[in-house]
Amino acid sequence: MSLFRSQRGSAPVQFVLMLLPTLALPWLTWNLAIAGYLKLTLTDAAIEGSRYAALADQSLASGQARARRLIDLATHGLAEVNVVGSRTQSRSGQQFVEIQIESIAPIRVRSAARAMVEN
Numbered sequence: 001m002s003l004f005r006s007q008r009g010s011a012p013v014q015f016v017l018m019l020l021p022t023l024a025l026p027w028l029t030w031n032l033a034i035a036g037y038l039k040l041t042l043t044d045a046a047i048e049g050s051r052y053a054a055l056a057d058q059s060l061a062s063g064q065a066r067a068r069r070l071i072d073l074a075t076h077g078l079a080e081v082n083v084v085g086s087r088t089q090s091r092s093g094q095q096f097v098e099i100q101i102e103s104i105a106p107i108r109v110r111s112a113a114r115a116m117v118e119n
Helices: 010-053 060-075
Strands: 080-089 095-105 109-116
Touching: 010 060, 010 080, 010 095, 010 109, 060 080, 060 095
Parallel strands: none
Antiparallel strands: 080 095, 095 109
16 A cells, blocks of 8 residues: 555644635734724824814813824724824924824724814
C-alpha cells in the first residue's frame, strides 16, 4: 500500500482547512463594519464638537465634552477615545476651532473637523 493512496485521517485535516476561511470571512466583515461605523461616528462627533466650541459663548473644553458625550451615546461607552481640541488662526486672521478624535479600542480610527469661531 502506497503512502499517498490512504485517505485515512484526511477528514480532520480537511475540516480544519475549511474551518479557518469559513470563520475568517465573517470576522473580517464584522471588523470592517465596526470600523466604518466608528469612523462615521467619530467624524460626526468631531464636526458637532468643533461647531459647538466655535459658538460665541462656548469654550474649547465644552466642545470636547460634547464630542465625547456623542461618542459615548453612539457606542454605548465601548470605544476608548482621545479627544483633543485646539484653536488656530488663519493668515487672514480668522480663528478656527479644531477637534481631533482618535479611537484606541476596539479599532484604531482617527477623525478631525474644523469650524470658524463666531465673533
